[in-house]
Amino acid sequence: MTFAPRTWFPGEIVTEGLLNEQIRDQFASFLGAWTEYTPTWIAETGGTPSVGNGSLTGRYLKVGRTVNFLIKLSVGSTTTFGAANANWAFGLPASPSSVFHGARCLTVSARIAGVGEVTGTGETSTSNGGTARAFAGGSVNGTTNQPDSSYWDQTNPLAAAAGMSFHVSGCYEASS
Structure with missing residues (x-):
């Protein structure tokens, strides 16, 4: 939890x-x-x-308006x-600022045991309350062969299957 910085006055005790509120608690948020x-x-x-x-899980750390986050999708046999x-x-976890909306600032990866690994980039969007999206391929099994315009779905850049894990991580500026 962060607080607005206090305005101090001469002679104030x-x-x-x-001190705990203005110094300790502020540092604890970092x-x-x-x-x-x-x-x-x-x-x-x-x-x-x-x-x-x-399973679909996420974690984040927000310091001021800077948000660092991780998302993991583990595909099951009934995932569609x-x-x-x-x-x-x-x-x-927090709505992104519209200032750099669309900037390619996210890292994405997918791994299917025995099939391959994909890495690429993504962007933040202010749509739907704030999303990580537009995941362009980058490399499949270490070979760069995915065009920047190819978005990720059930067949691209690798066919999604049970046992696959999909990761998104990044850092962005929140709107507040």
Whole structure:
């Protein structure tokens, strides 16, 4: 929890409570534990994905207006992915600022045991309350062969399957 900085006045008596609030508690917000949250998962252009018996988890640390976050989707046998060319998006823990909305500042990766690993980039969006989206491929199994315009869905850049894990991480400026 952060507080607005106090305006001090000449002759004011500094108390333990004021020091704790203005100094200790402010520093604690920088060093605090990450907070768990459950991201939403949507398809921006078709169908409705569902986690099914998989899992979707998120964690974040917000210091001032800077948000660091991690999202992990573990695909289960009953997970559904939306339509082809669905353009997956995941809910963020705080609404992003519109100033750098769309900046390619996120790292994404997917791994399917025995099949391959994909890395790429993503961006923040102010739509749907704030999302991480537009995941462009970058490399598949270490070979750069995914165009920046290819969004991730159930078949691209690798066919999604049970046992797959999909990770999104990044840092962005929150709107407040």
